[in-house]
Amino acid sequence: MTEPAVRRLTGADAPDWQRLRLEALSTYPEAFLTTYDEAAAVPVGTIAERLDTGHTFGVFQNAALVGIGSLIRLAKEQTKHRAELGAFFVQSGAQGSGAARSLFDGIAQAAVEVGIRQIELYVASSNARAISFYTRAGFREVGQIPNATLSNGVSETDLIMVRDLS
Numbered sequence: 539m540t541e542p543a544v545r546r547l548t549g550a551d552a553p554d555w556q557r558l559r560l561e562a563l564s565t566y567p568e569a570f571l572t573t574y575d576e577a578a579a580v581p582v583g584t585i586a587e588r589l590d591t592g593h594t595f596g597v598f599q600n601a602a603l604v605g606i607g608s609l610i611r612l613a614k615e616q617t618k619h620r621a622e623l624g625a626f627f628v629q630s631g632a633q634g635s636g637a638a639r640s641l642f643d644g645i646a647q648a649a650v651e652v653g654i655r656q657i658e659l660y661v662a663s664s665n666a667r668a669i670s671f672y673t674r675a676g677f678r679e680v681g682q683i684p685n686a687t688l689s690n691g692v693s694e695t696d697l698i699m700v701r702d703l704s
């Protein structure tokens with residue numbers, strides 16, 4: 539197997555991104571704020587526009603997209619050094635392979651190149667694997683959001699994690 543390759547995704551990648559996004563939401567619904575139905579309702583043309591204008595990245599193994607992650611940069615003058623990492627997912631067949639770490643490292647490198655100095659994320663407190671991954675990648679917990687999600691009457695606490703890039 540070739541080394542994982544990471545690149546920024548563009549509109550041409552929209553169908554592949556949407557396929558992985560829906561796989562993530564159907565396989566790990568408790569790991570994300572968005573529901574499958576909400577994501578499935580977004581037209582592929584809208585996704586293509588978002589990819590062309592945003593900071594969404596993919597990791598490829600043997601030319602196939604196996605993982606995705608997006609940075610949403612805060613817009614204001616005093617906050618534009620910050621970005622939120624979201625929709626971070628690696629297909630189960632590629633988990634434990636280093637693809638997730640390659641993806642995060644590629645995202646962090648691209649973030650530094652555009653002047654982002656801090657990456658922030660929310661992760662469900664029950665998502666031990668993701669918390670372990672993020673901690674290994676240099677994130678630290680800085681707080682918690684109680685009742686971050688409420689699904690079928692069950693609430694979940696999210697951890698807020700931050701990674702300094704400076």
Ligand SMILES: CC(C)(COP(=O)(O)OP(=O)(O)OC[C@H]1O[C@@H](n2cnc3c(N)ncnc32)[C@H](O)[C@@H]1OP(=O)(O)O)[C@@H](O)C(=O)NCCC(=O)NCCS
Binds near residue numbers: 566632670
């Ligand atoms: C989060 C994710 C991207 C991490 O990628 P990955 O390839 O699984 O990550 P790695 O295998 O490199 O690292 C996971 C770590 O969790 C550990 N781990 C594995 N299973 C675990 C479990 N059930 N509980 C706790 N830790 C676990 C691994 O040993 C590893 O720890 P280490 O680096 O200290 O050895 C991937 O698991 C994923 O896509 N999960 C589903 C979607 C998701 O949760 N996304 C994040 C939303 S915030």
